[in-house]
Structure formats: C-alpha cells, structure tokens
Amino acid sequence: MKTNKDSLKSAMDRRLSFLDDVPSCRAAVQYRIAQEEEPVMKKKISVGFVFAMILALLSAAALATTLLLSPRASASRIADQALEKEYGITAEMQSFFHREEEELADGTIKVTYTGNSEIEFVLGTYTALVKDGKAEMTWSHAGEDTSGGYEAKAWGLEQLKQMVTDSQDEKTKEAYLDKAREIAEKNGTVMEDESSSEAIENWFEVIEARKTKAMNARKVSEEEMINTGREFIISTYGLNKEQISRMELYTNFDLHEPGAEDEGNGNGWYDMIDGKPCFIVEYLLGQDEVPETEGTEVTPPPRGEKDGYYVVYVNVETGEIENYEYNSGLSGRG
Amino acid sequence: MVQDRGQEWLDSMITRWEKTLLRLCFAYLCDSALAEDAVQETFFKAWKSRDRFRGEAEEKTWLTRIAINTCKDLLKSAWMKNTDRSVTPDVLPEGSVPFDERDDTVTRAVMALPPKIKEVTLLHWYQGMTLDEMSKALRLPRSTVNYRLKKAKLMLKQELEDWYYEDE
Numbered sequence: 001m002k003t004n005k006d007s008l009k010s011a012m013d014r015r016l017s018f019l020d021d022v023p024s025c026r027a028a029v030q031y032r033i034a035q036e037e038e039p040v041m042k043k044k045i046s047v048g049f050v051f052a053m054i055l056a057l058l059s060a061a062a063l064a065t066t067l068l069l070s071p072r073a074s075a076s077r078i079a080d081q082a083l084e085k086e087y088g089i090t091a092e093m094q095s096f097f098h099r100e101e102e103e104l105a106d107g108t109i110k111v112t113y114t115g116n117s118e119i120e121f122v123l124g125t126y127t128a129l130v131k132d133g134k135a136e137m138t139w140s141h142a143g144e145d146t147s148g149g150y151e152a153k154a155w156g157l158e159q160l161k162q163m164v165t166d167s168q169d170e171k172t173k174e175a176y177l178d179k180a181r182e183i184a185e186k187n188g189t190v191m192e193d194e195s196s197s198e199a200i201e202n203w204f205e206v207i208e209a210r211k212t213k214a215m216n217a218r219k220v221s222e223e224e225m226i227n228t229g230r231e232f233i234i235s236t237y238g239l240n241k242e243q244i245s246r247m248e249l250y251t252n253f254d255l256h257e258p259g260a261e262d263e264g265n266g267n268g269w270y271d272m273i274d275g276k277p278c279f280i281v282e283y284l285l286g287q288d289e290v291p292e293t294e295g296t297e298v299t300p301p302p303r304g305e306k307d308g309y310y311v312v313y314v315n316v317e318t319g320e321i322e323n324y325e326y327n328s329g330l331s332g333r334g
Numbered sequence: 335m336v337q338d339r340g341q342e343w344l345d346s347m348i349t350r351w352e353k354t355l356l357r358l359c360f361a362y363l364c365d366s367a368l369a370e371d372a373v374q375e376t377f378f379k380a381w382k383s384r385d386r387f388r389g390e391a392e393e394k395t396w397l398t399r400i401a402i403n404t405c406k407d408l409l410k411s412a413w414m415k416n417t418d419r420s421v422t423p424d425v426l427p428e429g430s431v432p433f434d435e436r437d438d439t440v441t442r443a444v445m446a447l448p449p450k451i452k453e454v455t456l457l458h459w460y461q462g463m464t465l466d467e468m469s470k471a472l473r474l475p476r477s478t479v480n481y482r483l484k485k486a487k488l489m490l491k492q493e494l495e496d497w498y499y500e501d502e
Contacts, residue, residue, distance in 0.1 A: 007440075009459065009462070011436060012437070012440065012441050014429065015433045015437040015438055015440075015441035016357045016429065017433070018427040019353070019356050020431075022356060024352060025370060025374040025377065026344075026348050028374050029348070029378050030341075030344070032374075033378065174473060181475065
C-alpha cells in the first residue's frame with residue numbers, strides 16, 4: 001500500500017491532537033522579550049542555584065571529604081591528566097571527543113578518547129593504558145602531518161585550539177565541521193553512526209527498570225552524594241572561588257522548582273552505570289545574563305573559563321565516584 | 335514591552351506555527367514539557383534574529399531549523415542525556431480529534447526512530463521539506479540527508495508494511 005506525505009502528517013496530527021490543549025506560549029515569549037528589553041541588569045537565580053548555595057554553606061564546616069574513586073574513575077582521571085600533559089588536550093577540548101573505559105584481563109584500564117561523529121576521522125583516537133597509577137598514551141594519527149590548519153588530514157592540538165576559538169563565534173562555529181566532513185568523505189569515510197540506527201525494543205521500559213533498580217539500591221543520602229560530586233568537580237577541575245559561586249545544581253532541580261509536577265517515583269536522577277547503581281550529580285557553570293542597552297543587538301554573554309556541564313556518577317551503595325564527565329558545550333552546533 | 339511592530343510579527347508567527355512546531359518538537363523529544371520549552375525558545379530565538387529573516391516562503395524552513403536545533407541542544411545537554419522523562423505513545427493522552435490504530439502505529443513508529451533518522455522523517459514527511467531545504471536546515475550535505483531519508487524509509491517500511499510506505 002502506498003501512502004504520501006499528507007498521510008503521515010495527518011495521522012500524526014490526529015494522534016498528537018491532545019497537544020492542542022496545551023496553553024499557548026505567547027505570554028511566556030512576550031514576557032521573556034520584555035525582560036530582554038529591560039535595560040536593568042537582572043541576575044537570574046534559579047531555585048537550584050539557591051539550593052546549591054545552601055548546600056555549600058551547610059557543608060563548608062564539615063568538609064574533610066576524602067573522595068573515593070572507583071578504579072575506572074581513577075584511571076580516567078590519570079588518563080585525562082596524561083592527555084593534557086602529552087598532547088596539550090585540555091578538559092575543555094575533551095568535549096570534541098567521547099571517552100570510554102574498558103578493563104582488560106590483566107587489570108589495565110584502557111581509556112579511549114575518540115573524536116565525535118563528524119570529526120572522528122580527522123581527530124582520530126587517543127588511547128591511554130592505565131596501570132599502577134601511570135598512563136601510557138598513543139594516538140591513532142601519530143606521525144602524520146598535522147600542519148596546515150583545517151586543511152590537514154589529521155588534526156592535532158593546533159586545530160583543537162582553533163576549534164575552541166571558532167566554536168565561540170556564531171559566524172565560524174561550524175566551519176570545522178564542514179571541513180572535517182569534507183576530509184573524511186574525500187578519504188572514503190561515510191559519516192554515519194550505524195550503531196545508533198537500531199531502535200531498541202521496549203527501550204523506555206528497559207531504561208525505567210534500570211533507573212528504579214539503581215534508586216532502590218541507595219544506602220547513601222542524596223545530600224551526601226551531591227556533596228561528593230561537588231567536591232570532586234571543584235578539586236578535579238580546579239575551580240576558583242568565583243567559579244564555585246556560580247555553580248548551579250541541576251540534580252533534582254525539577255523537584256525543587258515551584259509548581260513542579262510530581263516526577264513519578266523519583267528515579268529521574270538514578271541510573272546503572274557500568275553495572276553499578278549510581279546517582280547523577282550534575283552542575284552547570286554558566287554566566288549571568290548580560291543587560292541589553294537600547295539600540296544594541298542582544299548578544300549572549302561571553303563564555304567563561306571552565307563554563308559547562310559537570311556530571312559525576314556516585315555509587316549509591318558505597319558513595320564512590322564511578323565515573324564523571326565535563327562538557328564545555330563547545331562542540332555543540334546549536 | 336515588545337515593540338508594536340515586533341508584537342504584530344510575533345503574534346502572526348505564533349498563530350501560524352505554534353501547533354505544528356509543538357507536535358514536531360514533541361515527536362522529536364517525546365516529552366511534552368520539554369517540547370513546550372523548545373517551542374517557546376524557538377519563538378524567542380526567532381524574535382531575536384527576526385532582522386535576519388528574509389522571505390515569507392522560507393518562514394517554515396527557517397522556524398523549523400531553529401526548532402530542530404533547539405531540540406538537538408536539549409538532547410545534547412548533559413542533563414537530558416542522563417535523564418529520561420520521555421513517554422511512550424502507549425501512555426499518550428487521548429486527543430480532541432478521533433484517531434484510529436493506524437494513526438497510533440505510525441506515530442509510535444516515528445517517535446521510536448533514532449534521532450538522526452527521526453529528524454529527516456519529521457522534516458520531510460511531517461513538515462514537507464525538500465531535500466535542499468533539509469540540507470540547509472540541518473547543515474548537512476544533500477548526500478547525507480538523502481542517505482538518512484532512505485534509511486528512514488527502510489525503517490518505516492519494516493515497521494509499517496501494508497500501512498504506510500511511500501514507494502517513490
């Protein structure tokens with residue numbers, strides 16, 4: 001049987017017609033615009049931020065925290081340091097890669113940093129073999145010529161520095177992506193992620209069950225785990241006082257927002273990570289809104305050093321840090 | 335307050351496109367609250383860059399592009415990556431318009447597609463965009479869009495054989 005574009009559209013329109021009852025966003029958009037147009041500085045303070053500040057004050061006196069890291073998290077931290085020391089790749093630049101850990105038979109932990117989908121070909125993969133607190137680093141493009149900016153077939157530190165700069169400018173933020181794709185295609189690589197194309201049967205149920213399993217295993221309080229995550233972020237990324245004051249807690253924010261609906265069984269911030277039940281501690285480090293002055297175009301506030309999303313996965317049974325990640329937001333296309 | 339001219343422009347855009355964009359964002363995000371946020375953000379971004387907008391004919395493409403990018407940003411955020419507030423079509427509320435099993439099947443199949451495939455499916459079959467328009471909106475080469483579109487057809491064919499399949 002054949003169908004056409006209208007059939008699919010009509011079918012979806014009918015099935016999703018319950019959305020017609022959603023109130024219009026008109027008033028909300030107008031309110032935001034009116035706020036933008038006010039020349040007075042408005043500092044946006046969310047309830048999550050207030051919650052984080054209260055936590056910070058409460059815990060300040062009692063902080064003799066000894067952070068416990070799982071072997072994988074510990075290996076990742078060693079690998080991160082080695083990556084910066086040997087190749088100059090900072091935490092900020094790591095957002096152009098995805099990191100994976102694997103425990104080998106001899107106890108060595110293999111940490112790999114592979115370029116994100118569109119830039120995988122040019123950035124290649126960095127591998128750290130971590131054993132006895134030391135990392136041995138290799139790079140898949142080692143020995144290749146990386147000079148010549150985005151024209152080079154293999155991209156190293158020179159290009160990563162340029163990508164960090166370009167990503168922060170609206171006009172150039174996608175320049176490297178187009179170039180990376182072009183180089184990959186020229187070299188016979190199809191930029192498609194085949195592995196993500198398979199829909200998992202009962203995906204939602206599987207995720208839900210995983211989250212509930214993690215939540216039910218909890219022995220450590222959420223407040224303790226949030227503290228652990230926060231301390232880990234501050235110490236690992238070396239945040240200064242000013243940056244710490246801007247840390248905004250995202251974890252559980254939906255439960256603390258005024259008027260928030262009941263979030264079901266409360267498992268939203270739990271998950272099984274590498275088979276371990278974890279609580280997800282997430283902080284945002286961002287900038288205050290920039291006031292608009294009359295006659296000038298609104299521009300987003302400039303990105304600050306170490307701004308981004310920080311996520312720490314804390315084992316709900318042991319309080320150990322199982323894994324962590326930092327996303328500087330620079331690799332997003334927005 | 336919003337300037338009168340800007341207000342008029344905004345009103346017109348919201349009246350014409352809000353419902354469509356809400357459905358699009360919902361199908362993409364599988365979360366009505368996030369979809370509402372995405373639509374609000376889309377109009378806000380559109381208003382901020384309205385001076386750059388050229389041409390009535392491209393209005394839908396332009397807004398769709400903003401909406402899709404906003405949805406992608408939401409999905410890319412670390413918060414979203416680690417949180418699952420999404421719903422399955424099984425628990426979708428009944429709408430004001432009657433629908434049959436076929437409508438439910440096709441909606442479920444589209445919503446279950448992987449993001450990249452779902453993106454082109456929604457743009458092409460739901461928003462009626464051409465290959466060129468999608469290429470511009472997604473900032474991807476035509477070949478990549480075409481490849482994903484073929485894959486979408488294949489995946490939907492498997493799911494919806496004898497129901498919805500377009501043999502072009």
